[in-house]
Amino acid sequence: MVPARLYKSPPCFTLPSSFPPFGDGSILFILYGLMKTEIFNLNLASPLYFVRIDDPKPFSRIDIGKGNPNLELLFCFELEEDQYRNFEPTLDNFFDNLLFGGMSTGDSKANSAEAGVEKPVELPAGEYLFSQKRELLSREEILTLAAEIQQEGLWQRHEPGKKFYLRYLFEDGKIVTQIFRPC
Numbered sequence: 001m002v003p004a005r006l007y008k009s010p011p012c013f014t015l016p017s018s019f020p021p022f023g024d025g026s027i028l029f030i031l032y033g034l035m036k037t038e039i040f041n042l043n044l045a046s047p048l049y050f051v052r053i054d055d056p057k058p059f060s061r062i063d064i065g066k067g068n069p070n071l072e073l074l075f076c077f078e079l080e081e082d083q084y085r086n087f088e089p090t091l092d093n094f095f096d097n098l099l100f101g102g103m104s105t106g107d108s109k110a111n112s113a114e115a116g117v118e119k120p121v122e123l124p125a126g127e128y129l130f131s132q133k134r135e136l137l138s139r140e141e142i143l144t145l146a147a148e149i150q151q152e153g154l155w156q157r158h159e160p161g162k163k164f165y166l167r168y169l170f171e172d173g174k175i176v177t178q179i180f181r182p183c
Contacts, residue, residue, distance in 0.1 A: 037145060039152045042130035042180070048123040049104070049111035050074045056101020059139040064170045072104040072169040074123055084162045087154050091143045099163070123165050123180060129153045132178040134171075142166065142177065149181050158183035 050072070058075040076099045083089045102121040104111050111117050129149050137145065146164060153160040161182030169176050 037131050037133075037148055039149055040130045041183075042128045044123065044125050044128060044180075047125045048074070049109065049117070049120045050102025050122065051104065051111050051117055052119050052121050053101040053103055056098060058095070058098065058101060058166055059142075062136055062168050062175065064168050064175050068105060069170050070105050070107075072167065074102045074104070074121065075166045076100050076121070076123075077164045077166070079162050079164055081162075084150075085154065085160060087151055089147055089150060091147060094143055094146060095139070095164075123167070124182075127183055128165075129158065129160065129181040129183050130179065132176055134174050134176050136168070136175040137177040142179070145179055146181075149179055153181060153183050 053073075056075055058073075062073065064071050064073065077095050078097045078099050079089075079094065080097070083094065100121045102111075111120050112122075113120055129152060131145060131149055133141075133145070150160055163182055165180035167178040167180065169178070
């Protein structure tokens, strides 16, 4: 287990861009669309290493937990310059730039260069906005969650990085989808 610290983020409230002032010109603040997702500030104390996958397919059928309950998958995307700090990102091509994919059998150090793995990939140690769902999410659900994390990061005055990490693992009998966004 890699040591990490989680800090719960306050909920983010989103008002639609067409939100109008009312009758006397004052604005009535209505809590619109209270986020259903818990987003945390995560301090990942040690990197997680993965063996590079030659032809990664992050949204194809994921069979984690069936043959090897310790199998983990990691995918890293680089977001477009005009999108990665946009409060309302265009999600159509959010995942177009896949940098790498990797897999691990649960022992991160066994996947490192020190253990003889050629060109390992990693989830670097550092500060992240982090969220997870205890289910296998569809591409569309991951896009929605990625946008929520980006909005929450900007709301908290973080400067989200251009990279976006998607991790799948099997935990307590369920597939877990995790999102890490450097901040």
